[in-house]
Amino acid sequence: MLVGMTYDLQQDYLAAGYDRDEVAELDSPVTVEAVKAALLSQGHDVELIGGAGPLVRALADGRRWDLVFNFAEGMLGLAREAQVPALLDAWDIPYTFSGPEVLALSLHKGWTNAVLRAHDVPTADFRIVNSMDEVEKIDLPFPLFVKPVAEGSSKGVSDKSLVRDRQALRGICEHVLRTYRQPALVETFLPGREFTVGILGSGRECRVLGVMEVLATARGDACAYTYANKQEWRERALYELATDGPAEQAAEVARAAWQALGCLDAGRVDVRLDERGEARFIEVNPLAGLNPESSDLPILCGKIGLEYAELIRGIMDSAMRRAENRAPRTRT
Ligand SMILES: Nc1ncnc2c1ncn2[C@@H]1O[C@H](COP(=O)(O)OP(=O)(O)OP(=O)(O)O)[C@@H](O)[C@H]1O
Numbered sequence: 001m002l003v004g005m006t007y008d009l010q011q012d013y014l015a016a017g018y019d020r021d022e023v024a025e026l027d028s029p030v031t032v033e034a035v036k037a038a039l040l041s042q043g044h045d046v047e048l049i050g051g052a053g054p055l056v057r058a059l060a061d062g063r064r065w066d067l068v069f070n071f072a073e074g075m076l077g078l079a080r081e082a083q084v085p086a087l088l089d090a091w092d093i094p095y096t097f098s099g100p101e102v103l104a105l106s107l108h109k110g111w112t113n114a115v116l117r118a119h120d121v122p123t124a125d126f127r128i129v130n131s132m133d134e135v136e137k138i139d140l141p142f143p144l145f146v147k148p149v150a151e152g153s154s155k156g157v158s159d160k161s162l163v164r165d166r167q168a169l170r171g172i173c174e175h176v177l178r179t180y181r182q183p184a185l186v187e188t189f190l191p192g193r194e195f196t197v198g199i200l201g202s203g204r205e206c207r208v209l210g211v212m213e214v215l216a217t218a219r220g221d222a223c224a225y226t227y228a229n230k231q232e233w234r235e236r237a238l239y240e241l242a243t244d245g246p247a248e249q250a251a252e253v254a255r256a257a258w259q260a261l262g263c264l265d266a267g268r269v270d271v272r273l274d275e276r277g278e279a280r281f282i283e284v285n286p287l288a289g290l291n292p293e294s295s296d297l298p299i300l301c302g303k304i305g306l307e308y309a310e311l312i313r314g315i316m317d318s319a320m321r322r323a324e325n326r327a328p329r330t331r332t
Pocket residue numbers: 109124145147151152153154155157187188189190191194223224225226230270272282283285
C-alpha cells in the first residue's frame with residue numbers, strides 16, 4: 001500500500017521566521033523518520049509529503065495515496081489541525097486519526113469542555129475570557145488555573161497559571177490574550193494527581209492502553225505539568241504507570257470523553273483529580289505527539305511493553321478498517 005505522510009516540521013517554520021515558542025507543537029525529523037521506518041517495516045511504500053502547503057501542491061499535481069498517515073499540527077488559525085484532514089476528505093483519500101470536525105473542536109478546550117459536559121463527562125468549572133473586561137465578571141472561586149484556549153505542548157502553562165486572587169488573574173489573562181492572541185480559558189484549579197491515558201482505537205471500539213501518572217521531580221514545577229517540565233522532562237518530570245482506583249476512574253473519564261467526541265485511531269486524554277479526589281477531564285489529544293523518545297504516548301507504550309512499531313501498526317489497522325468500510329463513491 002502507498003502511504004503518504006503529512007506532518008509539520010519545526011525546522012521549516014523556524015527557517016520561515018517563526019520563533020521557538022511558536023513551533024513548540026510541531027515535529028522533528030526524528031519523529032517523521034520513526035513513523036516512516038515503522039511503516040516500511042510493515043511492508044508499505046512511503047512517500048513524505050509535509051504540511052498543508054505541500055499537500056495542496058501534490059494534490060494539484062495529481063499525486064494520490066492509498067492512505068495518508070496524518071499528524072500535521074498546522075500553524076495558522078484555531079482550525080489548524082483540521083486543515084489537512086479537510087483537504088484529504090475533499091479528495092476522498094483515507095487518513096489516520098480524527099476528522100477535521102473533531103480536530104477543530106478539540107483544539108478549543110473551552111468548547112470541548114462544553115460538549116463533554118453535555119455528555120455528562122466531568123470537567124473543571126470554566127469560563128472563556130475573550131477580552132479584559134470579562135475578567136471582572138468571573139464568578140468562580142479561587143484558586144483558578146489559566147491557559148490559552150487552543151494550544152498544546154503546555155504552551156502558555158507555567159507556575160503563573162495557578163492564580164489565587166483577582167489581581168493575579170488579571171495579569172495572567174492579559175498575558176495570554178496578548179501573547180497568544182486568542183481567548184484565555186479560566187478553570188477551577190484541580191489540585192490532585194494527574195494522569196495521561198493512552199487510547200487505541202476509534203469511538204466505541206477504543207481500548208485504554210494504560211494510565212500514566214505525571215509527577216514533578218524536586219526541580220520541576222509542582223503545581224502542574226508546565227511548559228518547562230515538558231521541555232526538560234528528563235530533569236523535571238516523572239512518569240509512572242498507575243493501576244489503582246483513581247487511575248481506573250481516570251481511565252473511565254478518558255474513555256467516556258474519547259467516545260463522546262468520536263475520536264479515531266489513537267491518542268491521549270489528560271485527567272486530574274479535583275479537591276474531592278474525583279477524576280475530571282482536562283483535555284484530549286487526538287493528534288498525540290509521536291516522538292519515540294520524548295512524547296507521552298510512546299513513553300506510556302514503552303512502559304506497558306508495546307513497541308513503537310506496534311503502536312504505529314495499531315493506528316494503521318484502525319485507519320485501514322475505516323477506509324475499507326467507507327461508503328462506495330459514485331464517480332463520473
Ligand atoms: N484546571 C486545571 N487544574 C490544574 N491543572 C491544570 C488544569 N488545566 C491544565 N492543568 C495543568 O496544565 C497542564 C497543561 O494543560 P493542558 O493539558 O490543557 O495543555 P496542553 O498544552 O494541551 O497539553 P499537551 O502537552 O498534553 O498537549 C496539564 O497537564 C496540567 O498539569
